[in-house]
Amino acid sequence: MEYKDHEGYTHDWVTLLPAVQLPNNTSQHSTTGKTSALLDKGLNPLLPVNHLKKNLLTIHPTAKAFHEMWKRACDTASKCIAEAKEYNKRWDKSHMEPDLREGHQVSVSTLSFNNLKGPQDMIDWFLGPFTIKKNAVEVKLTDKFSRKHPVFPVSLVEPYFQTEEDKFSSRKTNPTPPESVEIDNSPEPVKKAIKAGKIRLNCKDQRQYSVRFKNQTAGKYKWLAEDAPPDGNLILRRFRASRRT
Known part of the structure; x- marks a missing residue:
């Protein structure tokens, strides 16, 4: 913590710390507004200047030497800065980043x-x-x-292919009208109920049943309310009877 001045004298930075500590502690912080x-x-x-007399013409030799x-x-x-x-x-002008490519040896x-085992101070800084x-x-x-680190492994990136909308962002296209679809309101015939459950709807518990339809595959089923199927009473009675047996 020593330095030499232009005259060759050696000084210790520690002796200057009180001069740095005093203005640092008495400076007003911009966030808190207080010191x-x-x-x-x-x-x-x-501050020392508050103890000096107004009509004093000279300063103390120790203060002058410290100044x-x-x-x-x-x-x-x-x-030095x-x-x-x-x-x-x-x-910056002479330094060049190493050209690292696949197959090169690196540490x-x-x-x-x-x-890694052993004391932290004894571990090498680089391995390879x-x-x-x-x-x-x-x-x-x-x-x-x-603000995120911009380097990513190649396993986390993939090629980006620009779409037509991105290439011609100023082009306006007329929206295609939706195709008319005929809605069949006739209810599908229900074959049997598979399982029961409850959902919370409009602050009320509503019982629903998972049912399988006729002339459909075994994997196709749908959750319906208790009064949704036209012959729901008969189907639900059969479902409850099968669970009792």
Whole structure:
């Protein structure tokens, strides 16, 4: 936690922490509208300038030395940040993503493995080599999906084929009229009832029966109300009698 200034003197960053802590605790937060010290302690600490006399022409030598050290630290930090930005720009221009294809040998990060034994500090960061079998797909997510990670395995994607409506979205098509279908209102003859049940309809329990129709396959059945079949009384009596036996 040490740094050297332009004169070659070594300083410790820890000595500057009180100067950072004080403005941080006395700054008003944009969300709460209050300072951290007021929320934590219930009061704001007095600043050193509040204890100085108004007619004082000079400051204490210790305060002056601390101010000069703080100024040099700020200049050094600004210089380091500027150098880091320039380095990142050079790195972005010269860096190229590796061209990984099927069949290439790669090492895999151990962050994805949770079955490795031994101390965490002794586990290697990467395991391998492994052979690439399928590549992942990176898509451009839009709208509400933009915050999700855009890389997906190839097993989770499929080709998208554009429909005619998508190709010509501005084209207006006349809706085709529905075909007229003759409705047969004559009730189908019921052969027998198979099972009974209850449903809640209009805040009342209504009994229904699963019935099988005549001249139909055995797998075709339908739930009907108790009074729906025309000869329902006879069919239901037979159904209840078969259950008693």
